[in-house]
Amino acid sequence: MAMRESPAAQRNRAPIADVLARVLPGSGQVLEIASGTGEHVVHFASRFPQLEWQPSDPDAAARASIAAHCTVAGLANIAPPIALDASAPDWLIDAADAIVCVNMIHISPWEATLGLFAGAARLLPGGAPLVLYGPYFEEGVETAQSNLAFDESLKARDPRWGLRHIADVDMVAADTGFARRERVAMPANNLVLVYRRS
Numbered sequence: 001m002a003m004r005e006s007p008a009a010q011r012n013r014a015p016i017a018d019v020l021a022r023v024l025p026g027s028g029q030v031l032e033i034a035s036g037t038g039e040h041v042v043h044f045a046s047r048f049p050q051l052e053w054q055p056s057d058p059d060a061a062a063r064a065s066i067a068a069h070c071t072v073a074g075l076a077n078i079a080p081p082i083a084l085d086a087s088a089p090d091w092l093i094d095a096a097d098a099i100v101c102v103n104m105i106h107i108s109p110w111e112a113t114l115g116l117f118a119g120a121a122r123l124l125p126g127g128a129p130l131v132l133y134g135p136y137f138e139e140g141v142e143t144a145q146s147n148l149a150f151d152e153s154l155k156a157r158d159p160r161w162g163l164r165h166i167a168d169v170d171m172v173a174a175d176t177g178f179a180r181r182e183r184v185a186m187p188a189n190n191l192v193l194v195y196r197r198s
Contacts, residue, residue: 002061003068008103009039012187016040016102016133017047019184019192023129028097029054031123033086033116034104038066042073044100052077054093056084087115096123102133105169106151109160113169117176121197130178130195133186137165144189166193 024030027050032041035055045053055066055078066081082092086104099120105113120130135147147163154161170180173195182194 002064003072004037004062004065006037006039009037012102012133012190013040013043015186016192017044019186019194020044020048020100020131023098023131023182023194024048024051025097025128026050028052029095030098030100031093031096032056033084033099033101034058034108035066035081036062036103038062038069038081040100040102041066041078042069042075045075045078046073049075049077051098052079054079054096055081056093057081058083058085085112085115086119087111089115089118091119091123094123096128097125098128099124099130100133101131104134105132106134106136106154106163107161109158110164113164114172117172117178117195120178120195121176124197126197128197129181130173132169132193132195133190135163135190136169136193137163138191139165139167147189166191169193 029052031054035041035057041053041055057063063081070078084091151163177198178195179198181196184192186192
């Protein structure tokens, strides 16, 4: 069956949406990078019907799952999922009013993070948010044992993967004209980081 489910997505979608309620614009188009199963975008589109949502994923099976969830939800404010590799120099979209990216940075090569910020710089107007969610290493903050174990398991699957240091992400942001405006602690030792165009 095309429709996939993620217990983690079901747990974290509501807390993430609580942050989005404060940081997203009142109207416009939101691009979701690495939409995965599609459960997040359906939840977000239901909660924020005034926004148009554009899901994306580089994986065809993920896009099929996204489409299946969207069909079941029957929401008019979700566009069909597009193929989008964050690390690619060109995306199949040329403008957005906000970008949301959940659990991609640590499950992808570093080039995907570089491409994410480069793409966001191309698409977003000044002041628009790029919202990231996931686990990170943070200077001066002890890393939870569960996150250390998760980092090791990711690197065992692919040595290019793994938790990133927030300071490194901040440097990429600065290089592309973004600044981190918020750090929000989330359940299960995750964070939401909100970057905005300078």
